[in-house]
Amino acid sequence: MLKLFRATAILEGISYLALFGVTMPLKYWAEIPGPNKLVGYAHGVLFIAFIVLTLIVGLKHKWSIKKLFIFGIASLLPFATFYVEEKYLRTEETT
Template sequence: MLKLFRATAILEGISYLALFGITMPLKYWAEIPGPNKLVGYAHGALFIAFITLTILVGYEKKWGIKKLLIFGAASLLPFATFYVEEKYLRPEKVD
């Protein structure tokens, strides 16, 4: 489950950056709304998967509330899922 969580963290981060860095400007500046809708759906699904996997892996690994809150906050900030993947989810760093 950890490999899935790591992949989801990276994909969620990429979708966040694509949504706000590429498709939102296309929607509002170039009046091309199509990509924003597709990337928005993907980002929403990945966000839900990331939060769900945070809870499941946290329960499995017996993480404390502090670590769970760090992951929850990371899902809301650009680049933060990349940080938690590197700092907390590498196989040698998972406790």
């Protein structure tokens, strides 16, 4: 389950960056809305999966409320899912 969560964290971060760094400018500056819709759907699914997996893995590993809160905030900030994957999930996998 932890490997799935790590992969979801990385994919969610990539989709976030693709959505706001690539497809939003295409939609509003180049008037090409198609990619934004597809990436937006993918990002939405990955965002929800990240939140659900945060709760599942957090409960399984008995994480503190603080750690769950950090993961929740990380889902909202660019690059933050990469940070929590590196800092918390890689070390969790080795313990």
